[in-house]
Amino acid sequence: MYSYDEPVYLISVVARILNIHPQTLRQYEREGLIEPGRTMGKMRLYSQKDIDQIKTILRLTRDLGVNLAGVDIILRLKNKLDELENEIEELRIENQKLATQQQAREPTKAPTISRKSSYELIIFKEN
Incomplete structure (x- = not known):
């Protein structure tokens, strides 16, 4: 295939x-x-x-x-948005790792981050 x-x-x-x-x-x-x-x-x-x-x-x-000029602009913006969403995802993963490391050092409220569409949601767990 x-x-x-x-x-x-x-x-x-x-x-x-x-x-x-x-x-x-x-x-x-x-x-x-x-x-x-x-x-x-x-x-x-x-x-x-x-x-x-x-x-x-x-x-x-x-x-x-x-028109085709408009299509070109839309496709370029879509590609840029995809790039930015990938960057956000990478930062989210890095942030999650840092939060896990921080929580291991001092067990306090650590943010749990989950992805929802193109937006980030931060939810704090209560201990």
């Missing part, structure tokens, strides 16, 4: 799956909205991740009426 990021689908297959013209996929690539892999012979190959990205682009353009 192929990984989510592994480019395996030809442009004609992706166009057929998504019911769009191959030229639309080429336009999305020219606009920088997608970046398919390439074979040694320069043929485009798309991964499942690329297909999901194209579905998002189609949803924004067809259903919400966003």
Whole structure:
């Protein structure tokens, strides 16, 4: 089985799956909205991740009426938000480790942190 990021689908297959013209996929690539892999012979190959990205682009353009410049901004913001959420998760784990170390040194109220969507929740346990 192929990984989510592994480019395996030809442009004609992706166009057929998504019911769009191959030229639309080429336009999305020219606009920088997608970046398919390439074979040694320069043929485009798309991964499942690329297909999901194209579905998002189609949803924004067809259903919400966003133009391609707007789609580019939305996708960049989404990627930045994903990066920030990953950073928050890393900090949450580090904070939890520090809290555990602190609790081992002095058993007082230690915060328990749990993730809820894009927000952090801090709950203090009563001893």
